[in-house]
Amino acid sequence: MPDTAQTRSTGTLAANIEASQRVMSSLTSLxxxxxxxxxxxxxxxxxxxxxxxxxxGGSACDAAHFTAEIAGRYKLERGGFAAVDLTTNNSLxxxxxxxxxxxxxxxxxxxAIGSAGDVLAAFxxxxxxxxxxxxxxxxxxxxxxxxxxxxxxxxxxxxxxxxELIVEDDTTARIQEAHLLLYHTICExxxxxxxxARP
Numbered sequence: 001m002p003d004t005a006q007t008r009s010t011g012t013l014a015a016n017i018e019a020s021q022r023v024m025s026s027l028t029s030l031x032x033x034x035x036x037x038x039x040x041x042x043x044x045x046x047x048x049x050x051x052x053x054x055x056x057g058g059s060a061c062d063a064a065h066f067t068a069e070i071a072g073r074y075k076l077e078r079g080g081f082a083a084v085d086l087t088t089n090n091s092l093x094x095x096x097x098x099x100x101x102x103x104x105x106x107x108x109x110x111x112a113i114g115s116a117g118d119v120l121a122a123f124x125x126x127x128x129x130x131x132x133x134x135x136x137x138x139x140x141x142x143x144x145x146x147x148x149x150x151x152x153x154x155x156x157x158x159x160x161x162x163x164e165l166i167v168e169d170d171t172t173a174r175i176q177e178a179h180l181l182l183y184h185t186i187c188e189x190x191x192x193x194x195x196x197a198r199p
Contacts, residue, residue: 055123079198116143127155
């Protein structure tokens with residue numbers, strides 16, 4: 001068979017599916033921390049507090065996605081809950097990285113709008129994103145409950161969050177896919193509880 005773009009795509013797709021299935025199957029080891037992460041978000045939202053999310057690079061999209069599922073809705077029609085994405089306010093983000101050390105871009109927002117009882121969800125596939133590391137430290141200082149979606153053994157962020165969801169893989173794309181499944185699972189478990197609280 002000739003080595004065409006189509007055959008290369010087909011082979012790459014098959015390899016990626018196999019790798020993704022392997023990583024997804026490994027997530028059963030995260031059942032206990034996932035239960036605790038779900039409880040953190042539930043207690044904050046049903047207690048009238050808010051969810052803050054941040055992430056570096058492609059993980060910024062996960063931060064935005066997670067907040068959208070909470071402030072909007074996941075599956076069930078319901079009222080919205082307070083969820084703030086710290087990555088997408090362009091005016092604020094660009095001002096902060098211009099006026100202060102860029103790595104503080106999320107930490108300063110956590111300090112500005114975070115309150116005790118809120119929960120911070122932070123995403124970094126390497127575990128080494130300095131802006132995420134500083135956000136987790138700021139969250140702890142402000143009194144937020146913290147959860148970290150990490151990869152590659154957790155990196156420098158390991159040990160900084162109340163709950164860690166570490167995907168044991170070294171491929172960024174596979175880690176991001178696993179993070180998506182993890183926070184979608186949180187949303188699915190919370191969906192009926194949030195809908196009952198705000199029909």
